[in-house]
Amino acid sequence: MTEISRRTVLGTAALVAAAGAMAPAARAGGPRAGSMGTWPSRAKWRALDKQVGGRLITTSLPWVNATPQTFELLKNPFWNEEQPGALQSTGWYGAWTAAASPYAVRAQKTSDIVAAVNFARENNVKLVVKGTGHDYLGRNMAPDSLLVWTHDMRTITMHDAFVPQGAPTGTAPVHAMTVEAGTRWLEAYRAATLAGRFVSGGGCTSVGACGGFTFGSGFGSFSKRFGTGSGGIVQAEIVTADGKVRTVNEFSEPDLLFGVRGGGGGTYGIVSRVTLLTHPIPSTLGIITGSITANSDAAYRELIEKFVEFYPVGLDNWHWGESVAFGPNNEFGFRLTFLDMPEDQGKAVIERFVGQFRSRPDEFTVDPKFQFLEFKNLWNPDYWDSVDPDFITRDPRPEAPDYQYWWTGNQGELGAFWNGYQSRWISTDLMRSNPTEIAEAFYRASRLRSFIFQVNKGLSGEHPEARARDEKTALHPGCFDAAALVIMASSQQYKYPGIEGRKPSAKTARELGGDINRAMGFIKDVTPGAGTYSTEADFFLEDWQRNQWGSNYPRLLRIKRKYDPTNFFRVHHGVGSEEL
Ligand SMILES: Cc1cc2nc3c(=O)[nH]c(=O)nc-3n(C[C@H](O)[C@H](O)[C@H](O)COP(=O)(O)OP(=O)(O)OC[C@H]3O[C@@H](n4cnc5c(N)ncnc54)[C@H](O)[C@@H]3O)c2cc1C
16 A cells, blocks of 8 residues: 555545444335335345445435535535535536435445445346546436445555466566555556656546546546556456456456446446556646637637647647637637647747747737646645646645645536537548638637637547557547547536526526537538547437447447346446447
8 A cells, every 4th residue: 555545544534434424324225116126125225234344325415405514515526525425517407417326335345346236236226336426427326226436445556567367477567556446536646656657547636547537438638648548457356247356457358358448437347446557757747828819700710720730730749738728709728738848849839839829919919828847746736836826726624635636727517517518539630631621610619619629638649659558448449530529518517406596597508508519510510420538428429339439339339248238237328228
C-alpha cells in the first residue's frame, strides 16, 4: 500500500462511521414491486446483510428532504461520492431521472461483490454498480435495484515488475499499478507521481479510475501520448454474472479482456480491481488558456476556417491535448496543453495560428495566456495555490484529505440536469481535404450553441506506442483518424427533479436541447458515418451499436453472450442491451 492509500483509508473511516447511522437495510424488506419481479423477503435481505458483514445499507437521494447546508455540500464532488445515493448528474430531460436503490452493498472486498451478484441473480433483482456516480447516462442507478457501491475499495498498489497471472515464463514484467474499484483519478495520480510514474487516466480529479472511465475507453489530457484508459489495462479482476471471480489478462480470458477494454462499464461484470500500465513521468507541461475574439461574424467565420486548416499541420501530434471552444459570442477559447515540448516551441506553434489575428487588432482581440510547469506539480494543490489559486477548488471540509481538490472548470458539471449532450468525432483527413465545408458547419453550429473541440478525445497523431495498445481495444476504429471529439452539451445546474423550488424547467430543456439537435445537425451533415465516444454519447443516439463501437460491435456482442448469456448486466445502450 502506498502513502496515498493509507491517507485514503483514513479519510474513509469517518465516512463509514457517518453512513453507519443508516438503518440496517434488512428492516426495509418485504413485498415490493422489484423492477424484474417479486421483491425478496426480509429474511432474504437479512441473510445477504449477514453474508456481507453487515454492510447492506439503505440509500436515498441526498437532495430529498435536504437542508440548505446539504444543498451546499452537493456542490462538492467528493462529498457526493461519499453518499451512497448521490449522483453527479440529477437527470436528463426525457431520458432518465435520478433514483436511489432501496439497498446497497457497501462493498469492501471482492466477496461482497460476489454475494451481491449471486443474490441479485437468484432473486431476480436488478443490479447496478456505482463507484463515483459520474455517469452522464444514468447507467449507475435504477429504481428498485440493489446497488453495489464500491466507494470504500480504494487501495492502490504500485508495481515495479508486474507479470500478468498465467503469463508464460519469460514474459517481460512491466511497471504498473493496481487500483481498487472505488479509486478516483486524483488518488491514482498522486500515487503514481510519488513513485515517479504516470498513469493514463481522466482529466477530472473525482472521476473513477476503475469503472465507467477505464472500461468505456476513457480519455485524459494526455491520451494522444499515452493512450486510452482501456489501452492501459494489463489485468482486471472481474465478477461475472455467474458469480465467478475471474482474473482477466492477455493469457487468461482474453475475450473478456477485449470486452472490458472499451466495451463499457456495467456490461460484462463488476470489476473489483484493475492493474494499469504506468509510464515514466513526463517532464514538463504547457497550458494555454485565454481567447481570440472576432468583432464581426465574418471575421469569426474566417477564424474558424483558419483553425480547421491549422489543426492538421500544427497540432496533430501527441504533444497536444485538451480543447478549444467555439460559441455564439464570436469567441474562440483556448484550453490546450502541450506535453514534453519546450516552452518556446509550444508558444511558437500557437503563435503561428495566433499571429495572423494579432496583426489585425481592429478585427480581433487576441489574448492567449501561457503557463509552464514541471509535470510532477500537476496534481499538487499547493503548487496551484502558489501560481493560480482560482484554477482549482480545494475540498473545504476540515476532515477532507489536504490533497483533495477539483479543477474549478469542472464545477459546472455538478448537480447537472441535462437538457442535451451530444458528441461526434471529427476526422483529421476531412479537415485537411475539406476545410471550408467543416468550417462552415462549425460556424453555423456556433450560432446556436457553444461547443468544444476536444483534441485528446480523438487519436489522430497518437504516439505509436500508445496506438499499438489502443488498437487492441474495442474503441470505435474511427477514433484513430479523429482530430478531436466535438462535444455540445447544455444543463440546468443544481436542479433536482421533484424538489419544490429546485425543479429543472421542462421548457428550458426542450429549447436548449432542441438547439443542440439543430447545431449538431450541421456537423453531422458534413461528417457522414463518424462515430462517437460511448461514455459521452447522446442518450437518444440512433444506431448506437455502430455509432459507439463501429466494426467492433459484433465481436463485443459475441463476448457478451458468452459471459452473460441472460443479459444479467445491462445498461442503457450497453453491448447486448437491444436483446432485452
Ligand atoms: C465532471 C466530469 C468529468 C469527466 N471527465 C472525463 C474525462 O476527462 N475523460 C473521460 O473520458 N470521461 C470523463 N467523464 C466521463 C466519465 O468517464 C464517465 O462519466 C464515466 O462513466 C465515469 O465512470 P465512474 O466509474 O467514475 O462513474 P460511475 O457513475 O460510478 O459509473 C459509471 C458506469 O460504470 C459502471 N461501473 C462503475 N463501477 C464499475 C465497476 N466496478 N465494474 C463495472 N462497471 C462499473 C456503472 O455501471 C456505470 O455504468 C467525466 C464526467 C464528469 C461528470
